[in-house]
Amino acid sequence: MLVNRSPATFLSRRYVHSLGNLKMDIPQIHSEADGAIGTMxxxxxxxxxxxxxxxxxxxxGQYSESHCRDxxxxxxxxxxxIEIELDGGKATIEAGDSWLVPEGAPHRYRIVEPIVAIEATSPPACFGDRDEMDSITHKQHTS
Structure with a gap:
């Protein structure tokens, strides 16, 4: 359902989602300044x-601990x-590159040079009471 709180400006439009008893008022446009800092x-x-x-x-920094996500x-x-180890291989990711980490795949990474990256997660890593730290399974890395 689209709720327009102010017909004068597009920036104030919001989507309101209902998941059973959970209702969330989700901004349609979200700036970096509005973003909450996550646990990681x-x-x-x-x-x-x-x-x-x-x-x-x-x-x-050093390699992260090997882990899986749901x-x-x-x-x-x-x-x-970034260097990433995934599925027994290692890759170097540079500015302009994109990547995919499948659900349940053991992986770890190391930041080689300071980064700015954008990621999308599906289902959302953090939504309502779900927090991304709850979805981590640590795995012994074999390489």
Whole structure:
């Protein structure tokens, strides 16, 4: 259902979603300044019932612990360099590259140069009472 709170401006339009007893007033346009900071340091951007976006700004560091998620992730690297280990292979992701991490796939990453990246998750990594930290399963990495 589309609710227009002010006919004078497009920026105030919002979608209102109802999932049983859970009702969420979701902005149709979402700025970085409006984003909440997630438990892993990401900035939550627009989110709906089926997909959510988040922004990452991270500095170089060691490989993350290998883990799996109960959602699919696609990403686009705006700036920087990332190394990712996934499905027994290793890839270098540079600015302008995109990636897919399938649901349940063990993976880990290392930030090589400071990054800004946008990811979308489906189903949403964070929605209502669901938090992305609840969806992590740590796996022993074999490489």
């Amino acid at each position: 340091g990401q900035i939550h951007l627009a989110a709906g019932k089926q997909v959510a976006m988040r922004q990452w700004r991270e500095d170089p 959602y699919e992730t696609v990403g686009f690297l705006l700036t920087g360099v």
